[in-house]
Amino acid sequence: MAQTDATKTSDFSGFLKPEIAQNYFEQARKSSSVMQLARQIPLGINGQEIPYSTSKATAAWVSEAGQKPTTESGLALKSIKPHKIAAISVVSAEVVRANPGNYMQILRDDIAEAFALAFDAAALHGTSTPFGAYIDxxxxxxxxxxxxxxxxxxxxxxxxxxxxxxxxxxxxxxxxxxxxxxxxxxxxxxxxxxxxxxxxxxxxxxxxxxxxxxxxxxxxxxxxxxxxxxxxxxxxxxxxxxxxxxxxxxWGAVGGISYKVSTEASVTLNGSLVSLFENNLVAILAEAEYGLLIxxxxxxxxxxxxx
Structure with missing residues:
Protein backbone atom coordinates (compact mmCIF):
# COMPACT_ATOMS: atom_id res chain seq x y z
CA MET A 1 0.00 0.00 0.00
CA ALA A 2 1.11 3.62 -0.47
CA GLN A 3 2.81 5.18 2.54
CA THR A 4 1.05 8.18 4.08
CA ASP A 5 3.50 9.07 6.84
CA ALA A 6 6.99 8.25 8.05
CA THR A 7 7.35 5.18 10.25
CA LYS A 8 8.15 6.16 13.82
CA THR A 9 9.43 4.30 16.87
CA SER A 10 5.84 3.86 17.98
CA ASP A 11 5.29 1.89 14.76
CA PHE A 12 8.13 -0.56 15.59
CA SER A 13 10.60 0.23 12.86
CA GLY A 14 14.30 -0.48 12.34
CA PHE A 15 17.33 -0.06 10.14
CA LEU A 16 18.46 -2.10 7.15
CA LYS A 17 22.01 -3.43 7.41
CA PRO A 18 23.97 -3.45 4.11
CA GLU A 19 25.40 -6.93 4.52
CA ILE A 20 21.98 -8.62 4.37
CA ALA A 21 20.72 -7.04 1.13
CA GLN A 22 21.68 -10.00 -1.07
CA ASN A 23 19.46 -12.31 0.97
CA TYR A 24 16.46 -10.36 -0.30
CA PHE A 25 16.70 -12.04 -3.67
CA GLU A 26 16.91 -15.55 -2.27
CA GLN A 27 13.80 -14.96 -0.18
CA ALA A 28 11.95 -13.52 -3.16
CA ARG A 29 12.86 -16.56 -5.28
CA LYS A 30 11.61 -18.99 -2.65
CA SER A 31 8.35 -17.07 -2.26
CA SER A 32 7.49 -17.12 -5.98
CA SER A 33 5.83 -20.19 -7.48
CA VAL A 34 6.63 -19.04 -11.01
CA MET A 35 10.31 -18.63 -10.18
CA GLN A 36 10.36 -22.11 -8.67
CA LEU A 37 8.86 -23.80 -11.74
CA ALA A 38 10.27 -21.75 -14.62
CA ARG A 39 13.87 -21.83 -15.79
CA GLN A 40 16.23 -19.13 -14.57
CA ILE A 41 18.69 -17.79 -17.13
CA PRO A 42 21.58 -15.31 -16.88
CA LEU A 43 20.31 -11.81 -17.62
CA GLY A 44 22.43 -8.74 -18.26
CA ILE A 45 21.34 -5.14 -18.03
CA ASN A 46 20.76 -5.08 -21.80
CA GLY A 47 18.70 -8.26 -21.78
CA GLN A 48 19.11 -11.43 -23.81
CA GLU A 49 17.99 -12.79 -27.16
CA ILE A 50 16.79 -16.39 -27.09
CA PRO A 51 16.61 -18.51 -30.25
CA TYR A 52 13.53 -20.66 -30.77
CA SER A 53 12.52 -23.11 -33.45
CA THR A 54 10.01 -22.01 -36.09
CA SER A 55 10.22 -25.24 -38.11
CA LYS A 56 11.94 -28.60 -37.72
CA ALA A 57 13.91 -30.68 -40.18
CA THR A 58 12.06 -33.64 -41.68
CA ALA A 59 13.13 -36.91 -43.25
CA ALA A 60 11.50 -39.20 -45.84
CA TRP A 61 11.94 -42.73 -47.07
CA VAL A 62 13.49 -43.06 -50.53
CA SER A 63 13.73 -45.92 -52.99
CA GLU A 64 16.95 -47.41 -54.25
CA ALA A 65 18.80 -44.82 -56.33
CA GLY A 66 15.98 -42.40 -55.60
CA GLN A 67 16.43 -38.69 -55.01
CA LYS A 68 17.00 -37.72 -51.38
CA PRO A 69 14.85 -34.86 -50.10
CA THR A 70 16.32 -31.66 -48.73
CA THR A 71 15.29 -30.16 -45.43
CA GLU A 72 16.16 -27.40 -43.00
CA SER A 73 15.35 -26.11 -39.52
CA GLY A 74 14.05 -22.60 -38.96
CA LEU A 75 15.14 -20.35 -36.11
CA ALA A 76 14.03 -16.96 -34.87
CA LEU A 77 14.87 -14.81 -31.86
CA LYS A 78 12.80 -13.58 -28.92
CA SER A 79 14.03 -10.89 -26.58
CA ILE A 80 13.89 -10.83 -22.80
CA LYS A 81 14.65 -7.51 -21.15
CA PRO A 82 14.92 -6.55 -17.47
CA HIS A 83 12.33 -4.28 -15.87
CA LYS A 84 12.69 -2.51 -12.55
CA ILE A 85 10.53 -3.03 -9.48
CA ALA A 86 11.01 -0.83 -6.42
CA ALA A 87 9.69 0.20 -3.01
CA ILE A 88 10.61 3.02 -0.61
CA SER A 89 10.14 2.98 3.15
CA VAL A 90 10.61 6.09 5.28
CA VAL A 91 11.50 5.92 8.98
CA SER A 92 12.50 8.47 11.58
CA ALA A 93 16.09 8.87 12.74
CA GLU A 94 14.96 7.80 16.20
CA VAL A 95 13.83 4.50 14.73
CA VAL A 96 17.27 4.04 13.18
CA ARG A 97 18.90 4.41 16.58
CA ALA A 98 16.38 2.41 18.62
CA ASN A 99 15.50 -0.38 16.14
CA PRO A 100 12.50 -1.49 18.27
CA GLY A 101 10.89 -4.86 17.71
CA ASN A 102 13.39 -5.81 15.01
CA TYR A 103 11.08 -4.03 12.60
CA MET A 104 13.57 -3.91 9.72
CA GLN A 105 13.86 -7.69 9.65
CA ILE A 106 10.09 -7.80 9.27
CA LEU A 107 10.25 -5.10 6.60
CA ARG A 108 12.93 -7.04 4.74
CA ASP A 109 10.71 -10.13 4.60
CA ASP A 110 7.73 -8.03 3.58
CA ILE A 111 9.64 -6.40 0.71
CA ALA A 112 10.89 -9.77 -0.50
CA GLU A 113 7.36 -11.15 -0.44
CA ALA A 114 5.96 -8.04 -2.13
CA PHE A 115 8.45 -8.38 -5.00
CA ALA A 116 7.61 -12.07 -5.39
CA LEU A 117 3.85 -11.45 -5.35
CA ALA A 118 4.19 -8.67 -7.92
CA PHE A 119 6.29 -10.95 -10.15
CA ASP A 120 3.75 -13.80 -9.95
CA ALA A 121 0.81 -11.46 -10.52
CA ALA A 122 2.47 -10.09 -13.66
CA ALA A 123 3.50 -13.54 -14.95
CA LEU A 124 0.16 -15.22 -14.26
CA HIS A 125 -2.50 -12.52 -14.49
CA GLY A 126 -0.81 -9.70 -16.40
CA THR A 127 -1.26 -7.35 -13.42
CA SER A 128 0.65 -4.14 -14.26
CA THR A 129 2.96 -6.37 -16.29
CA PRO A 130 5.90 -4.91 -18.20
CA PHE A 131 6.66 -8.33 -19.71
CA GLY A 132 4.00 -8.70 -22.42
CA ALA A 133 2.51 -12.22 -22.50
CA TYR A 134 1.05 -13.76 -19.33
CA ILE A 135 -0.32 -17.21 -18.59
CA ASP A 136 -3.98 -16.20 -18.08
CA TRP A 251 13.17 -15.56 -16.16
CA GLY A 252 16.26 -13.78 -14.99
CA ALA A 253 17.44 -11.07 -12.64
CA VAL A 254 20.14 -8.44 -12.96
CA GLY A 255 21.95 -9.08 -9.69
CA GLY A 256 19.89 -9.31 -6.53
CA ILE A 257 17.66 -6.88 -4.73
CA SER A 258 19.69 -3.78 -3.98
CA TYR A 259 18.95 -0.77 -1.81
CA LYS A 260 19.98 2.78 -1.11
CA VAL A 261 19.71 4.74 2.11
CA SER A 262 19.28 8.52 2.09
CA THR A 263 18.79 11.22 4.72
CA GLU A 264 18.85 14.15 2.29
CA ALA A 265 16.45 13.30 -0.55
CA SER A 266 12.77 14.21 -0.74
CA VAL A 267 10.03 11.57 -0.76
CA THR A 268 6.33 11.82 -1.53
CA LEU A 269 4.27 10.99 1.57
CA ASN A 270 0.48 11.23 1.52
CA GLY A 271 0.63 13.12 -1.76
CA SER A 272 3.13 15.76 -0.63
CA LEU A 273 6.88 16.01 -1.17
CA VAL A 274 8.65 15.76 2.20
CA SER A 275 12.27 16.72 2.86
CA LEU A 276 14.09 13.95 4.72
CA PHE A 277 16.84 16.29 5.96
CA GLU A 278 14.41 18.89 7.26
CA ASN A 279 12.29 16.33 9.11
CA ASN A 280 15.13 14.13 10.41
CA LEU A 281 13.96 11.11 8.40
CA VAL A 282 15.67 8.18 6.69
CA ALA A 283 14.47 6.69 3.38
CA ILE A 284 15.32 3.15 2.34
CA LEU A 285 14.92 2.32 -1.34
CA ALA A 286 14.79 -1.35 -2.36
CA GLU A 287 14.81 -2.24 -6.06
CA ALA A 288 15.49 -5.11 -8.41
CA GLU A 289 15.42 -5.81 -12.13
CA TYR A 290 13.61 -8.91 -13.41
CA GLY A 291 13.05 -10.25 -16.89
CA LEU A 292 10.38 -12.74 -17.96
CA LEU A 293 9.61 -14.42 -21.29
CA ILE A 294 6.65 -16.74 -21.90
Missing part, protein backbone atom coordinates in the same frame (compact mmCIF):
# COMPACT_ATOMS: atom_id res chain seq x y z
CA UNK A 137 -4.03 -15.62 -21.85
CA UNK A 138 -4.14 -19.38 -22.35
CA UNK A 139 -7.30 -20.65 -24.05
CA UNK A 140 -7.30 -23.89 -22.02
CA UNK A 141 -9.34 -24.11 -18.82
CA UNK A 142 -10.79 -26.76 -16.47
CA UNK A 143 -13.30 -26.13 -13.68
CA UNK A 144 -12.44 -27.85 -10.38
CA UNK A 145 -15.42 -29.97 -9.31
CA UNK A 146 -16.61 -30.77 -12.84
CA UNK A 147 -15.73 -34.48 -12.71
CA UNK A 148 -18.12 -36.56 -10.61
CA UNK A 149 -16.79 -38.55 -7.68
CA UNK A 150 -17.34 -41.97 -9.37
CA UNK A 151 -15.29 -40.72 -12.33
CA UNK A 152 -12.38 -39.50 -10.27
CA UNK A 153 -13.49 -36.24 -8.67
CA UNK A 154 -10.70 -33.69 -8.30
CA UNK A 155 -8.23 -36.26 -9.61
CA UNK A 156 -10.32 -36.45 -12.79
CA UNK A 157 -10.28 -32.65 -13.08
CA UNK A 158 -6.49 -32.59 -12.93
CA UNK A 159 -6.26 -35.36 -15.52
CA UNK A 160 -8.69 -33.42 -17.73
CA UNK A 161 -6.24 -30.52 -17.65
CA UNK A 162 -3.47 -32.87 -18.68
CA UNK A 163 -5.58 -34.16 -21.57
CA UNK A 164 -6.17 -30.64 -22.88
CA UNK A 165 -2.42 -30.24 -23.13
CA UNK A 166 -1.56 -33.63 -24.62
CA UNK A 167 -4.38 -33.31 -27.18
CA UNK A 168 -2.70 -30.09 -28.33
CA UNK A 169 0.75 -31.71 -28.47
CA UNK A 170 1.92 -29.97 -25.28
CA UNK A 171 3.62 -31.31 -22.16
CA UNK A 172 2.80 -30.98 -18.48
CA UNK A 173 5.89 -30.49 -16.33
CA UNK A 174 4.47 -28.95 -13.17
CA UNK A 175 1.67 -27.17 -11.31
CA UNK A 176 1.20 -23.94 -9.37
CA UNK A 177 -1.94 -23.67 -7.24
CA UNK A 178 -3.29 -21.16 -4.79
CA UNK A 179 -3.33 -22.46 -1.24
CA UNK A 180 -7.13 -22.19 -1.14
CA UNK A 181 -7.36 -25.49 -3.08
CA UNK A 182 -5.29 -27.36 -0.49
CA UNK A 183 -8.35 -28.71 1.38
CA UNK A 184 -9.73 -30.10 -1.88
CA UNK A 185 -6.41 -31.74 -2.72
CA UNK A 186 -5.91 -33.23 0.74
CA UNK A 187 -9.38 -34.74 0.59
CA UNK A 188 -8.88 -36.22 -2.89
CA UNK A 189 -7.34 -39.52 -3.98
CA UNK A 190 -6.43 -41.03 -7.32
CA UNK A 191 -8.15 -44.09 -8.78
CA UNK A 192 -6.00 -46.35 -6.63
CA UNK A 193 -6.91 -44.60 -3.37
CA UNK A 194 -3.57 -42.77 -3.03
CA UNK A 195 -3.52 -39.09 -1.95
CA UNK A 196 -3.73 -36.78 -4.96
CA UNK A 197 -1.31 -34.20 -3.57
CA UNK A 198 1.75 -35.50 -1.74
CA UNK A 199 3.73 -32.76 -0.02
CA UNK A 200 7.53 -32.94 -0.08
CA UNK A 201 8.70 -30.37 2.49
CA UNK A 202 12.30 -29.24 2.15
CA UNK A 203 14.42 -27.81 4.95
CA UNK A 204 15.36 -24.78 2.87
CA UNK A 205 11.80 -24.07 1.70
CA UNK A 206 9.99 -21.16 3.31
CA UNK A 207 6.46 -21.47 4.64
CA UNK A 208 5.30 -19.21 1.82
CA UNK A 209 5.45 -22.16 -0.60
CA UNK A 210 4.36 -25.76 0.00
CA UNK A 211 6.14 -28.07 -2.46
CA UNK A 212 4.71 -31.44 -3.41
CA UNK A 213 3.80 -33.72 -6.29
CA UNK A 214 0.58 -33.95 -8.27
CA UNK A 215 0.05 -36.85 -10.71
CA UNK A 216 3.80 -37.38 -10.66
CA UNK A 217 4.74 -33.77 -11.41
CA UNK A 218 6.24 -31.13 -9.12
CA UNK A 219 3.56 -28.86 -7.67
CA UNK A 220 3.63 -25.77 -5.48
CA UNK A 221 0.90 -24.39 -3.26
CA UNK A 222 1.34 -20.67 -2.59
CA UNK A 223 -0.53 -17.58 -1.50
CA UNK A 224 -2.12 -14.93 -3.70
CA UNK A 225 -2.00 -16.91 -6.95
CA UNK A 226 -5.77 -16.89 -7.52
CA UNK A 227 -7.74 -14.20 -9.29
CA UNK A 228 -10.51 -12.22 -7.60
CA UNK A 229 -13.06 -14.29 -5.72
CA UNK A 230 -16.79 -14.28 -6.31
CA UNK A 231 -18.56 -11.74 -4.10
CA UNK A 232 -19.91 -13.33 -0.93
CA UNK A 233 -18.01 -16.63 -1.38
CA UNK A 234 -14.44 -15.97 -0.19
CA UNK A 235 -13.27 -19.55 -0.70
CA UNK A 236 -14.27 -19.90 -4.35
CA UNK A 237 -14.13 -18.07 -7.64
CA UNK A 238 -11.80 -17.28 -10.46
CA UNK A 239 -8.58 -18.99 -11.48
CA UNK A 240 -7.00 -21.00 -8.66
CA UNK A 241 -4.12 -22.78 -10.37
CA UNK A 242 -2.12 -23.69 -13.44
CA UNK A 243 -0.58 -26.76 -14.99
CA UNK A 244 1.64 -26.78 -18.03
CA UNK A 245 5.03 -26.87 -19.66
CA UNK A 246 7.15 -24.55 -17.54
CA UNK A 247 10.10 -24.99 -19.89
CA UNK A 248 8.20 -22.46 -22.04
CA UNK A 249 8.87 -19.82 -19.37
CA UNK A 250 12.27 -18.31 -18.60
CA UNK A 295 7.16 -18.43 -25.24
CA UNK A 296 3.78 -20.19 -25.48
CA UNK A 297 0.81 -19.25 -23.27
CA UNK A 298 -1.21 -22.16 -24.67
CA UNK A 299 1.28 -24.58 -23.13
CA UNK A 300 -0.74 -24.09 -19.92
CA UNK A 301 -4.13 -25.11 -18.56
CA UNK A 302 -5.92 -22.84 -16.12
CA UNK A 303 -7.87 -24.41 -13.27
CA UNK A 304 -10.88 -22.45 -12.05
CA UNK A 305 -13.21 -22.72 -9.05
CA UNK A 306 -16.37 -20.75 -9.84
CA UNK A 307 -18.88 -23.07 -8.19
Missing amino acids: QSSKSVEIGTTTKPNGGVFGDVVAGLKLLTDAGKKLTGFAFDRKVEPSFLGAVDNNGRPLFVDTPLAETTAAITPGRLIGRPAFLGDNLATAVVTGTPNTGGIVGYGGDWSQVV NDVDAFTKFTDNT
